[in-house]
Amino acid sequence: MSSSSSSKKLHVYGGKASFMTWRLHDVLYVAKHHWIPCVFAMGFLFFGSVEFTLGMVPSSSPPFDVGFVTTRSLHLLLASKPKLNTFLAGFNTVYVGMQITYILWTWLVEGRPRATISALFMSTCRGILGYSTQLPLPQGFLGSGADFPVGNVSFFLFFSGHVAGCAIASLDMRRMQRWEMAWTFDALNVLQALRLLGTRGHYTIDLAVGVGAGFLFDSLAGKYEESKRSKAPTPNGTKEAFFL
Secondary structure, three states: HHHHHHHHHHHHHHHHHHHOOHHHHHHHHHHOOOHHHHHHHHHHHHHHHHHHOOOOOOOOOOOOHHHHOOOOOHHHHHHOOOHHHHHHHHHHHHHHHHHHHHHHHHHHOOOHHHHHHHHHHHHHHHHHHHHHHHOOOOOOOOOOOOOOOOOOOOOOOOOHHHHHHHHHHHHHHHHHHHHHHHHHHHHHHHHHHHHHHHOOOOOHHHHHHHHHHHHHHHHHHHHHHHHHHHHOHHHHHHHOOOOO
């Protein structure tokens, strides 16, 4: 950066760097009205100290997972009751079917492709990441032929498509003000996450990133739609029946 451009920027702030103009009342105002970033700032400092002082997990040991520790009782229960595990796995498959049905319905019946585009973005990215880093199956995994994908087939651990798909459907429901459906899907998603931890079907990080992926790809799908709608109409007024 040239000295002339630097001086111009300082001139905007009255010849001083921004932080040099801060006063006590400014700090108090930020703490009161912008407390969420302040909380994350404290989290940054806290976890920074934890990261640099925490002992690394040896390569010969299984990964440490807080979700597995929290759901240890549920894991023991499902391990001792295979029929209950199979029932919950079947219910989860029905729930995933509900997600897929809703997302396709919004496109094929309602003519709103955003959720479908989002799910396509998400599934492709999940496949790339899941293949790129193939995590080991967690110790104590409780599989079931009734679980989705049905038939005890292999699957990518990172990240959870179950959770991401539900987040995509729930966000679409909120856009359409289908509040009860959205809250129902959210509640089922929480129960689904607990079951996946209890069966050791996913690590905690898989589920957390799944939620974030749902929000991310929903946003990207929205930007994709906006970019296409902002362009000039197609010749002869041709309608893009699939995605607009």
